[in-house]
Amino acid sequence: MLKRILLLILLGALVTACSGEAGPGTGNEALTRVKLPVGYIPNIQFAPLYVAIEKGYFREADIELAFDYSFETDAVALVGADELQFAVVSGEQVLLARAQGLPVVYVAAWYQQYPVAVVSKVEQGILAPADLKGKKIGLPGLYGANYIGLEALLFSAGLSDADVTLDSIGFNQVEALATDQEQAVSVYAANEPVQLRAQGYTLNEIRVADHVQLASNGLITNEKTIAENPELVRRMAKALLQGLEDTISNPDEAYELSKTHVPNLAEADEAVQKEVLALSIDLWQAERPGFSDEQSWQNMQDTLLKMGLLEEALDLEKAFTNEFVP
Numbered sequence: 272m273l274k275r276i277l278l279l280i281l282l283g284a285l286v287t288a289c290s291g292e293a294g295p296g297t298g299n300e301a302l303t304r305v306k307l308p309v310g311y312i313p314n315i316q317f318a319p320l321y322v323a324i325e326k327g328y329f330r331e332a333d334i335e336l337a338f339d340y341s342f343e344t345d346a347v348a349l350v351g352a353d354e355l356q357f358a359v360v361s362g363e364q365v366l367l368a369r370a371q372g373l374p375v376v377y378v379a380a381w382y383q384q385y386p387v388a389v390v391s392k393v394e395q396g397i398l399a400p401a402d403l404k405g406k407k408i409g410l411p412g413l414y415g416a417n418y419i420g421l422e423a424l425l426f427s428a429g430l431s432d433a434d435v436t437l438d439s440i441g442f443n444q445v446e447a448l449a450t451d452q453e454q455a456v457s458v459y460a461a462n463e464p465v466q467l468r469a470q471g472y473t474l475n476e477i478r479v480a481d482h483v484q485l486a487s488n489g490l491i492t493n494e495k496t497i498a499e500n501p502e503l504v505r506r507m508a509k510a511l512l513q514g515l516e517d518t519i520s521n522p523d524e525a526y527e528l529s530k531t532h533v534p535n536l537a538e539a540d541e542a543v544q545k546e547v548l549a550l551s552i553d554l555w556q557a558e559r560p561g562f563s564d565e566q567s568w569q570n571m572q573d574t575l576l577k578m579g580l581l582e583e584a585l586d587l588e589k590a591f592t593n594e595f596v597p
Contacts, residue, residue, distance in 0.1 A: 302335040303503060308346030308358040309338060313533045315544050316461060316551050318525040319381070323514025325528040332506035338532075343415070347491070351375045356496045357507055362486025362571045363419045363580075365590055370581055374494040377591035379508040379561040381515065382487035384480035384554045387420025390448065390464050391455040393473045400428035400477060403435055409453035412439040416488075417457040420479040423574045427482040448472075461550035469543050480554070486563065486571040486591070487554075501595075508595040512561045519552050561596035 309317055320336070323329055329336045339346070339355075346358035347365070351373025359381065368375045389408065391397040397406065403425065410417045425431060440447050444456035444463050449472060458464060460478055467474060479485065490511055492504050518525040526545060530536045536544065568587045575581040 302330065302333055304335045304337065305329075305357055305507065306337050306339050306355055308341050308343075308349070308355065308360075310341070310343040310346060310359060310361075312340050313338075315526065315529055315533060315536065315548050317532070318522075318529045318548060318551075319511065319514035319518045319555075321514070321529040321532045322517050322525050323510050325531065326514070326517065328510040328513040332510045334503075334506060334510060347373065347375055350491055350493050353493055353495050356500075356503070357490060357492050359488060360491055361416045361419075361488050362568065363416070363575060365486070365491060366568075366572055366575055366585060367580060369585055369590055375491050376494060376497060376589070377486070377489050377491050377563060378497075378504055378595045379490040379511060380487070380557070380563045380596075381489045381511070381561075382554050383557040384478075385416070385420055385423075385483075385485040385487045386459050386461060386480075386551075386554050387416050387457060388460040388464065388476050388478045389421060389424060389455050389457050390467065390474045390476045392448065392451075393475055395454050395475070397455055397475050397477070400424045400430070400482060403428070403455065403477075404430055405435065406454045407436040407438055408455045408457060409438045409440040409444055409447045410457035411442050411444075413437065417459075419571075419574065419578075420485070421457040422578050423479055423483050423485060423570075424477060426574065426577055445470075461547050461554060465543055465546050465550065469540065483570055483574075484564065484567045485574065486567045489561075489563070497592075505595050508561060509597055512597060515555060515560055518548075519555060522548055522552060559596065562593055563591045563596075 324336060343360045343364050347360055347368045349355040350358050351368050362377065365375055365377045389403065397403060408421065410421060425435065438453060444458050445466050447453045448456045448467060449470065464474055464476055490508060497504055526548060568591055572581065572584060572587060576584065
């Protein structure tokens with residue numbers, strides 16, 4: 272079933288996609304055009320990319336960057352088919368794609384901590400993964416990082432899907448928890464909990480990263496691009512990580528620079544949006560930005576095997592590399 276779904280995604284993407292690549296850049300007169308899928312709507316959580324554009328890091332790397340706010344699965348299929356050269360996706364997508372023969376490679380870690388959490392109102396008394404037993408948990412669906420992260424939490428407590436009730440509710444976690452439709456919801460730690468607290472709700476929060484280290488969101492390319500144009504990969508990773516480091520060191524500047532790219536950010540609740548950025552920075556912090564830890568990939572593979580999404584172990588050395596991390 273999984274193979275059939277991914278094949279359909281790949282075939283559909285190939286029909287509709289167009290390449291964003293130009294010839295190799297040799298200066299500002301001949302920039303390499305890169306269309307970068309990021310998997311979400313314009314958001315302050317993409318501040319490092321916005322900073323890298325506004326401060327000229329991509330242009331210095333002879334790259335003209337354009338964003339594609341589309342689904343992760345579409346992005347992985349396009350990169351795997353060499354219709355696009357890069358995308359920002361989560362670690363599980365890399366392994367699932369490689370299991371289907373798509374030669375994608377993770378080349379720079381953006382998030383050092385898996386960004387998913389399970390939140391609940393304090394009256395539910397859900398303080399640890401074991402407390403989820405018997406609870407009704409809302410999540411967008413049985414796919415994506417919210418699902419993977421929730422499963423990893425359950426496994427950490429010796430639980431399985433049979434011990435809880437999983438409720439697919441779309442991206443409606445805030446309203447579902449606020450109106451008590453769900454006892455808990457699986458969310459992005461830097462997003463929905465901030466919205467709920469801003470509405471006055473007191474929450475308990477269980478972060479996946481506090482219980483298991485998983486390969487998270489980062490930059491991917493494909494084996495062909497690495498073989499034929501490794502310098503482009505190196506320049507792309509460097510520009511992203513420059514923006515990341517600047518955002519971490521000066522979040523107020525990053526917030527202002529992001530206003531050009533995030534519609535209505537200038538009119539949004541600044542305190543809420545800056546808290547989203549601050550919590551995101553907590554997830555990005557690293558002694559060596561961009562570096563992938565091998566154990567996080569092993570843990571991710573183990574989780575996918577337990578879930579039955581992988582039928583057999585993969586060669587993880589082919590799934591990620593630190594070769595392009597400055």
